[in-house]
Amino acid sequence: MLPSRSKRYAHADEEVVRLVLTTPWQLLLIAVMVLSVLVTIFPRKALLSTLYEQRTLDPLTRSYIKNLYRAETSNIDAALLLARTQDKTDDITHLEGALLPATVQGTARQRQEAFTILFDAYQWQTSHAPTTVKQNSARAQLTTLLQRAAEENLPSSTLEKFALAALELGLRATGTRMVSTLNYTDPMNKLQALGARALANGQYTAAASCFLMAQRQATSIDQARQLFKHGIETYMAANLFDAALQAARQDIGDLGDDLPTLRFLARTALSAGAPSEAARYARQLVFANPWAAGER
Secondary structure (H helix, E strand, O other), rough: OOOOOHHHOOOOOOOOOOOOOOOOHHHHHHHHHHHHHHHHHHHHHHHHHHHHHHOOOOOOHHHHHHHHHHHOOOOOOHHHHHHHHHOOOOOOHHHHHHHHHHHHHHOHHHHHHHHHHHHHHHHHHHHOOOOOOHHHHHHHHHHHHHHHHHOOOOOOHHHHHHHHHHHHHHHHHHHHHHHOOOOOOOOOHHHHHHHHHHHHHHOOOHHHEEEEEEEEOOOOHHHHHHHHHHHHHHHHHHOOOHHHHHHHHHHOOOHOHHHHHHHHHHHHHHHHHHHHHHHHHHHHHHHHHOOOOOOO
């Protein structure tokens, strides 16, 4: 009968010599090689870049992105791609948690994408959220986002969209600042076109603001008068009478002594239900020219 294995290879009071298959350094080298193969087979950055070009993602791809984001929540690209798949009707708290850091820490491309996704989500919530409280909260969040976006070097198309939204919210300083960074070569005509675009989208406040900004770029009194009237009439068309009267006072500029403009404002004030304002413009007409009140 053979002795036990340990007695065959060592004395009873000695340690059994074990066979060494590999060293720690060899294990490390193997691990590096395996990781290199995985990176080659699954090039994550290249894959994410490809997915960015796709506007719609199939269920399998969405599942992959979700798992990638769970494994690495600091992966901004994964967060952005995952945010694209989120329904606008969903609660946006998670969306904010994932994307607000990207508006600060990401690359220029990532920041633009994060701003755009959050902008679209807030815009939708301001008019479709189930309660007034949530709509007002989304409006406040959108205001903060737009004010931050005014500090960014964003593409012209994005800036124009954000500027119109800011003007529509009554953030005239923010909207004007965004427009000024566009550096239009022909600001008057470009602002007119931007106003027409806003008008087509039903953004009456933004459209009126654009026409009044264009007025300040006019090179003749006739151009200034036409753009000023267009801006005030846009407010009136949306029944924004108080805004129309306020804009008339603030944006009249060099048209304060222009008789056709004063007659227009007198009629506008009457239409807006402000007879005292109409009387003030009428007095200006009389004192500027005794025959002005009878001119047509």
